[in-house]
Amino acid sequence: MAIRNSGNMSITEEFAAKIKRDNQKERIMKLAPVIVLFALILIFSIVCGKDFASLKNLVAVLNQLAIPLLVAIGLTFVIMIGGIDLSINGTVGMAASLVGIFVMNNRFTQFNLGIGGILIGILSSVLVGFLAGLIHVYLRIPSFMVTFAFMYVCKGIGLLSYSGEPPTILDPVLAELPKKSFIGIPFITWMALIVLGICILIQEYTAFGRYIYAVGTDESILSAVGVSVKKVKVKVFTLAGLCFGIAGALAAIRLGQGQVNVGEGLMFPAQAAVVVGGTSLAGGKGGVINTIVGVLVMRVLSNGLVLMGVNPYIRTGIEGIIILVAVALTVARGAKVISK
Amino acid sequence: MANTIDNKLLFSAKNIDKHYAATHALKGVELDVHEGEIVGLVGENGAGKSTLLKIIIGAESPTSGEMTMHGEPYDPKNPLDANANGIGMVFQEQSLIVSLTVGQNLFFGHEREFSKFGIINWPKVYKEAQQVLEEVDISNINPRKRVNELNFATRQMIEIAKVMNVTRQAGDQKCLILLDEPTSVLSETETKNLFVQMRKIAAKGHAVIFVSHRLDEVLEISDRIYVYKDGASVGMLDTKDASEIKLYEMMVGRTTSSEYYQIDKQSKPQEEVILEASDLGLAGIFKHINLKLHKGEILGVCGVVGSGKEEICEVLCGDEKPTSGELIIKGKKVNFSSPSKGLREGILMIPKERLFEGIVRTLSVQNNIALSNLKKLSKFSFVSAAKVKKQALHWIDQMRIKTNSPKELMIQLSGGNQQKVVFSRALASECDILILNHPTRGVDVGAKEEIYTLVREIAALGKAIILLGDTLDECIGMSNRVIVMKDGLITGEFDSGIYNKPSQVDVVSLMM
Numbered sequence: 001m002a003i004r005n006s007g008n009m010s011i012t013e014e015f016a017a018k019i020k021r022d023n024q025k026e027r028i029m030k031l032a033p034v035i036v037l038f039a040l041i042l043i044f045s046i047v048c049g050k051d052f053a054s055l056k057n058l059v060a061v062l063n064q065l066a067i068p069l070l071v072a073i074g075l076t077f078v079i080m081i082g083g084i085d086l087s088i089n090g091t092v093g094m095a096a097s098l099v100g101i102f103v104m105n106n107r108f109t110q111f112n113l114g115i116g117g118i119l120i121g122i123l124s125s126v127l128v129g130f131l132a133g134l135i136h137v138y139l140r141i142p143s144f145m146v147t148f149a150f151m152y153v154c155k156g157i158g159l160l161s162y163s164g165e166p167p168t169i170l171d172p173v174l175a176e177l178p179k180k181s182f183i184g185i186p187f188i189t190w191m192a193l194i195v196l197g198i199c200i201l202i203q204e205y206t207a208f209g210r211y212i213y214a215v216g217t218d219e220s221i222l223s224a225v226g227v228s229v230k231k232v233k234v235k236v237f238t239l240a241g242l243c244f245g246i247a248g249a250l251a252a253i254r255l256g257q258g259q260v261n262v263g264e265g266l267m268f269p270a271q272a273a274v275v276v277g278g279t280s281l282a283g284g285k286g287g288v289i290n291t292i293v294g295v296l297v298m299r300v301l302s303n304g305l306v307l308m309g310v311n312p313y314i315r316t317g318i319e320g321i322i323i324l325v326a327v328a329l330t331v332a333r334g335a336k337v338i339s340k
Numbered sequence: 341m342a343n344t345i346d347n348k349l350l351f352s353a354k355n356i357d358k359h360y361a362a363t364h365a366l367k368g369v370e371l372d373v374h375e376g377e378i379v380g381l382v383g384e385n386g387a388g389k390s391t392l393l394k395i396i397i398g399a400e401s402p403t404s405g406e407m408t409m410h411g412e413p414y415d416p417k418n419p420l421d422a423n424a425n426g427i428g429m430v431f432q433e434q435s436l437i438v439s440l441t442v443g444q445n446l447f448f449g450h451e452r453e454f455s456k457f458g459i460i461n462w463p464k465v466y467k468e469a470q471q472v473l474e475e476v477d478i479s480n481i482n483p484r485k486r487v488n489e490l491n492f493a494t495r496q497m498i499e500i501a502k503v504m505n506v507t508r509q510a511g512d513q514k515c516l517i518l519l520d521e522p523t524s525v526l527s528e529t530e531t532k533n534l535f536v537q538m539r540k541i542a543a544k545g546h547a548v549i550f551v552s553h554r555l556d557e558v559l560e561i562s563d564r565i566y567v568y569k570d571g572a573s574v575g576m577l578d579t580k581d582a583s584e585i586k587l588y589e590m591m592v593g594r595t596t597s598s599e600y601y602q603i604d605k606q607s608k609p610q611e612e613v614i615l616e617a618s619d620l621g622l623a624g625i626f627k628h629i630n631l632k633l634h635k636g637e638i639l640g641v642c643g644v645v646g647s648g649k650e651e652i653c654e655v656l657c658g659d660e661k662p663t664s665g666e667l668i669i670k671g672k673k674v675n676f677s678s679p680s681k682g683l684r685e686g687i688l689m690i691p692k693e694r695l696f697e698g699i700v701r702t703l704s705v706q707n708n709i710a711l712s713n714l715k716k717l718s719k720f721s722f723v724s725a726a727k728v729k730k731q732a733l734h735w736i737d738q739m740r741i742k743t744n745s746p747k748e749l750m751i752q753l754s755g756g757n758q759q760k761v762v763f764s765r766a767l768a769s770e771c772d773i774l775i776l777n778h779p780t781r782g783v784d785v786g787a788k789e790e791i792y793t794l795v796r797e798i799a800a801l802g803k804a805i806i807l808l809g810d811t812l813d814e815c816i817g818m819s820n821r822v823i824v825m826k827d828g829l830i831t832g833e834f835d836s837g838i839y840n841k842p843s844q845v846d847v848v849s850l851m852m
Contacts, residue, residue, distance in 0.1 A: 011828040012527060015624030016491055023489060205459045207451030210444055217437045224399075224435065225449030226420035284439050 029329070033278050033293045040297060044304035051307045055184075061303050062185055066192035067092075067247045067254075069295045071266050072273040073199050074243025076291045077236045079274050081215040082283030083136070083143035085240050088270060090154030091128050093263030095121040095248025097158035097166070100258010103174060105167035114171070121252070122245035128154055129241020133234035143237075158260035166259035169252065178254045188250050195246055199288045202239070212236060216283025268316075272323040273298045281327060298322075347374040349411070350547050351396075351427075351516050356405035358391055358571075365391045366402070367572040375514050378538055378548045380562030380579070382555060383591055384812060384848070385645050388571040389551050393518050396549075397429040398422040410513070420449075428506035429518035430499045436487045443469035443483035446502050476501045476537050493530045496522060500537065515546045523552055524646055535561050553644045553852050555584045569593050584849065592812070592844040601817030602789075605796045606838050609637030609820050614804045615687070615773055617656070620665035625651045626828035627664065633773065638795065638805045640819030640836065642812055642847055648828040649808055650692075653775045656806065657689035658682030669773070683712065686772035690762055692781060692808075698762045699750050706732030706746035708761050712769040735764035739794065756787020763794060774798065775806045780814065792818065812844050812851075824850040 045053040071088055078085040101108050102117025113120065132150050136143045169175060180187040203209040211232045214222050219229045251262040277294025279286025298319070305315050351373040358366035366388045373379050381389045394400040396407070398416030407414045409425050416422040419429070436445050443466045447454065454465045469483035478497050487495060503517055519538075523531045538548050538561060552558050558565060565577045567590040575590050612635045621627035626648030633639050643649040654660040656667070658676030667674050669685050676682045679689070691698050699708055710717055710728045717727040732746035739760045743753060750758060759779060766774055776795065780788045795818060799805055809815025816822055816836055824832040824847055832850040834842035 011624060011627060014627075018624045019491060026488070201459070205462070207455065207458075207460065210440060210448065210451060210460075213439050214437045214448065217439060218435075221435050221437060221448070224419045226418065227449055284437075 030278060032329070033276060033290065033297060036276070037293055037297050037300065040300050040304065044300065044307070048304060048307045052304060057303070057307075059184060059186070061299055062189050064303070065295065065299055066186070066189045067251050068266065068269060068273065068299065069192045069292070070195055070243050070247035070250070072270040072277075072291045072295050073196060073288055074240035074247075075270050076274050076277075076279055076286070076288050077199075077203075077212060078143070078240045079279050079281060080212050080283055080286060081233055081236050082281075083233070083236070084271075084281075085129075085132070085147045085237070086144055086267060087128065087132060087147040087150040087154060088244055088267040089263040089265070090151035090158070091125040091241060091244040091263070092248040092251060092266055093260035094128070094154040094158040094161075095125040095245040096252035096255075096262045097121075097161050097258045097260050098124050099249045099252040100167040100169060101161055103169055104171040105169050105258070107162065107165065107167040112171075118249050121249045121258075122242065124157075125154075125245030125248060126238055126241045129244070130234065130238040132241070133237030136237065137230045137233050147237075155260055155263075158263075162258065166257050168257050174253050175256060178256070188254055191246070191250055195243065196288065196292070199239075199243070203288050208232065208235060213284055216280075216285070218284075268323070269298050269302075269319055272319050272326070275323055275326045347376050349373075349408075350375045350377075350514055351407070351409050351414075353392070353396070353407045354405060356392065356395060356407070357403045358388075358395065358400070359403045365571050366395075367570075368405075369568070369571070369573050371566060371573070373516060373547045373549060375545045375547060376542050377564065378542050378550055378562045380558035380565040381549060381551045381568065382558055382565060382587055383568035386570075386811065387568040387591070389568055390520060391571075392568075393429060393520050393549070393551065396422070396516075397427060397518060409516070423506050426506065426513045426515040427518070428503035428515065429520065430496070430503050430522055431520060436495055436498060436502075438488040439486065441484050441486050442473070442481060442490070442498055445487060445498065446472055446483070446505060472501050472505050473498075476504055477533065493526050496526060497530070497534070500534070504537075504541070516549065517541060517546060518549045518551075520551045521553065521646075522550075523554060523557055531557065553646075555587050555852050558587075559584065567591055585845070588845045588848045588852075592848055601814065602792050602796050603817060603838055603841075605793070605800075606638075606820065607636060607796070607800045609799075609804075610635040610802060614670055615656070616668040618666055618668070620652070620655065620662050620667060622648075622651055622655055622660065623663040626825070628829060629665065630830070631823060633804045633806065635772075635804055636799050636802045637821065638799050638807055638819045640807050640809060640815040640822040641825065642809070642815050642822055643825035643851055646827075647825040647851070649825050650777070652825075653689055653777055653806065653808065656682075656773075657687055657775055659689070683769060683771060686770075687775070688712075688766050688769060688771040688773070689775035689777060690766055690779060692777040699758055701751045702749065704747045704749055705736070705741070705743050705753070705761055708750055709735055709764045709768055712765055731768060735761075735768060739764050740790065754783075754787065756783040756790065759783055759787070759791060760794070763791075763798075767798065771803070773804045773806070775808075777808045778810045779807070780810050812847060816841055816844060816847060822847065826851055 051057065071092065075085055075088065099118050099121035102111050102113045102120045104112045111117070128150055132146050135141060136146045177187050182190060203212070211222060211227055215229055215232050222229050222232070248263065252258040255262055273294035274291050275281060275294070276297050277286065277290035277292070279290050302315060305318065349372060353369060353371040356366050356369040369388065369392055371392065383389050391400065395402050398418050398421050409427065414425060416425065437448065440448070446469045447465055451460050454461050466483045470479070473479060473481060473483060476497060478501065481494060487498070500522065506515060522534060526534060538550070541548055550558065550562055559579060559582060562579050565579055565582055565587065566573055567575045567577070567587060569591055574593060613632050614635050615633040617629055617631050620629040629652060641649045641652065651660065655662045658679045658681050661677070669687065674685055682688070700711065706728050709732050714723055717724055717731065729746055735741065736743060736746060741760045741764070742757050750761065753761065779795070780791055783791065795805060807815060807818055809818065819836045822834045822836045822842060823830055834847065836842055
């Protein structure tokens, strides 16, 4: 009895100390994205001087922020449940194309549905997200495969819809929107911020938001309290589809043209932003707020490198290296002991 | 009879049987629980306690048998169903979502009760969470804290609070709380607090089933004790009539005959020490491990789950790095960074989960045997099919593996023969130290005897073996020497020669 107690205490203490160390490390890791963001701002302010640290450039960054932010938010939910969505380039492009067709434009005058046209574009992407979720969950196909396939399907639909020549948006209200701003922030960025607010609300204040974390942590806990894991997953992919759809609609409005190409090159920076922000690829950790920081890091980096005159191909390479480093830093190691 | 048994019957299980593929986990188990009672369940690992609890909570369904709750037939489809009937359980593996807060965990799945138009009223959640926590006397924790910031003991108390919430929801209905090894991560003070809570629960007329490896705790807190062995109830005692010795004897039961373990074939180990561990430790798991292993020796390691015996094997074979002490193999100090480095020094573990860790199911018998010595069978990196086949035929003959051809796939072999293939591969890799982690798990009786013979033959060849037995009986019966572990420390060591086998009661009393 005496032996056990004295020995047990010290082993228990050792174990507690280990947990404490892990927690401390995690707290530092949590702050890392913010530190990186400020470090980047500092570095570019020094290197680029007035070009970077100016109100004009700030507005430019904010202007560029909207679509990457929307896409990354949608992706965040998917990654939080341990999945991945590679359909982005396609769904955004498809939504943009359909918006172009179903509002007043130079090619398809018979389809002018005004605001309804915008809704059709967004709904197409929601539908794709819903289908991808269903197929992933019920046919048990890995999400990367399903969504990758949908990327091509959506690109096809987009291209076919305007049969090669993208329609230019002629609707007077929509054509004016990109130039509108409120307290210095462009209208399109405002739209993204509103979606962001709604997503934070969903994440923090709804049962669904809690279930997203739970699915990413341990699916069996949900079944134990009678929550359907499948439903949660399908909803997450649908929500992601909604975000991509809105991104597509805004992209079409900003460009003044509905074309598939607006989706190009969105996916990889979005993945990078989510991971850099601290959302774990294994799921269960992170969230939309982390992603804001991640997107800012990616935008500031991209903006700074452009101002420095770095070759765009090198910029893409840097993004690739960043995602690798971020994943290497955040991936769970030594899980063996933790799950004792 | 204790006064609690005069109370109204709350829960009863009759004739519960549970078959898994090859094993008969529960054999006609009986259990009665009355209102206001704390019932202890004791038994060795694999005696069936955890399986029984899983059946009661609805996580598993019995193969046959009947249960009643509140006098009505009770057949839960899932844990949620069990909760609705007033039965809640604290699982051995914790079931909290660590990235959520305490309050969010407490009411996980019940968010609707706090929502308006789908938006959760968090202040209300946290206010109620505070009340739930206060009911189990942990008011010093902010329910807004995330679980991953809390230590394990606190998490355990929160699990208990979460289950207690079931009793709150049940209203006037009496509840049954299942606690599976709740004290394994608690300190003495925390354990005392838990016992106070258990008494409080019982005083309200609810009942508690308490499972623990620590017999002193079971004796301290329970009113009655059920003893299980090999999936069957071997007796029920009033705690006032029970003692640790009495319980040990009931848990151990009769001993199996010596022929079963081929004890007459037990060979004497050689003088030469092949492996020596001094003051070996793995932070938070085990420490102060000193042991010597001789050539030709079978060293049995006994201990309950969580005693650190599995982790010692992981350290010895190089799967995990020790945090203190040193390991000497064949007179040379070693520091493995991976199991393959361990194999290079001649140490190999045959893992417990044979099907997942030990074999490649979709490969043939010959390819499985050749897996760990492919280099020797190759020329210029090209594997020689003829040599692979020749080696396989050698071992099929040597090990008496029943297979139609060396090209047969592993999935087509029986469990015992699969295990023999795993043994063959280990021997083909020419290791000198073999760690056998539950080598007879999931094989039938006949195959078991053959495996025992094989182990004896391997030892007679001069190879050293560290054995984690599937049962205590097996571990003692097979070994030349037995070390006993408890809570990460070695608590005893016994010689286990042909004629001086230690008694199981002696060994068990050091394990628990």
